[in-house]
Amino acid sequence: MRPALVALLVLVGCAGPWNPLDDGLEAKTLRMERWVRVDDDGTTAVFAPRAVRAEVAGSWLALARSARREVASWFGEPLSGRLEVHLVDRFPDGFEADGFSNAARLFVRCNPDAAPKSADRDLVAHEIVHVFLAQGWKIKRPYWFEEGLATYIEGERLGYGVAGKSLLGDVVGLDMVDTAQLRFENLHTWPPRLSYRLAAVAVETALTRWGKARLVSLGGQTGSFEDAWALTFGETPTLLEERWRDAVRIEQRRRTRR
Ligand SMILES: [Zn+2]
Structure with a gap:
């Protein structure tokens, strides 16, 4: 690997004050925008920092619903309760990952105006694993x-x-x-x-x-x-x-x- 890239990777690793498990990250991210609820089926809702086209919102909702089913089938248990998906285009300074979650909300880095891409599907599935753990697991995970x-x-x-x-x-x-x-x-x-x-x-x-x-x-x-x-x-x-x-x-x- 080229030395410049090594230096960059080391820098990125040390630069961020936020990691996805930090307390306070959710409140800070929520405060950064005026969130609009763009779709909702009663158990899964999609929020964006602005209004988006109905078919775009619908495809995010469908994606979140199918990721819920996939993760539930991995664990062999349903994911209960209401879930809010926040489509984010800017995170607090220093947050370098592509998303984070808690028991009720997940936040994914994406273009909220556009239909989800395959990488967004992978990211939402990843975040829903965190939701599942936050809802159902009593032990605090490292x-x-x-x-x-x-x-x-x-x-x-x-x-x-x-x-x-x-x-x-x-x-x-x-x-x-x-x-x-x-x-x-x-x-x-x-x-x-x-x-x-x-x-x-x-x-x-x-x-x-x-x-x-x-x-x-x-x-x-x-x-x-x-x-x-x-x-x-x-x-x-x-x-x-x-x-x-x-x-x-x-x-x-x-x-x-x-
Ligand atoms: Zn994660």
């Missing part, structure tokens, strides 16, 4: 698990993951990752697109070892994430962290051989 699971499920729809394409196969910046320094606790300081894929590899490592049903059963636990993890899998997340670093090293070696 960044690596929250973003890792959302990115894993988003990628699985596109053929990545356990039985498909490598989650790191086309990731920019992987060769500059020093795996000795790689920790779950500092993953949020990496550039979002790189850190999300790295986090998804951690989730993939857990899914390969324990399967989906056990991973999903984690959501029924209470207390700290570490205790819930130990109760569910009989070991601490630290052991997964070691296997995860190995998985990243294997992909780096595969690249240098190409």
Whole structure:
């Protein structure tokens, strides 16, 4: 990779004061616009920073409804309650990711005047995973698990993951990752697109070892994430962290051989 690009990636990783799990991000984003409700079917509503054409609003609503069904089928449980989708064209300064969510609202970076593109479908599915976790899971999830699971499920729809394409196969910046320094606790300081894929590899490592049903059963636990993890899998997340670093090293070696 060219040195200029490395410098840019490092800069982006450190520049943003906001990450998608920050408190206060929602209130700040809502305050930035005068939101218009552009479509609503009673359980899913679409908001934009201005009026948009009815067919554009309708296609966003249809997309959100189908993403709700997809994510519910991954977890084997319906996504209940009302959901508001906010089509965003500017986030607070320093927010570098493409969206964020809570239990009732999701915010996606897009052009609200235009019909959704395939990347928007992937992004909405990713964000709805966060909604699902926020609604149904009592334990507080660390960044690596929250973003890792959302990115894993988003990628699985596109053929990545356990039985498909490598989650790191086309990731920019992987060769500059020093795996000795790689920790779950500092993953949020990496550039979002790189850190999300790295986090998804951690989730993939857990899914390969324990399967989906056990991973999903984690959501029924209470207390700290570490205790819930130990109760569910009989070991601490630290052991997964070691296997995860190995998985990243294997992909780096595969690249240098190409
Ligand atoms: Zn996310």
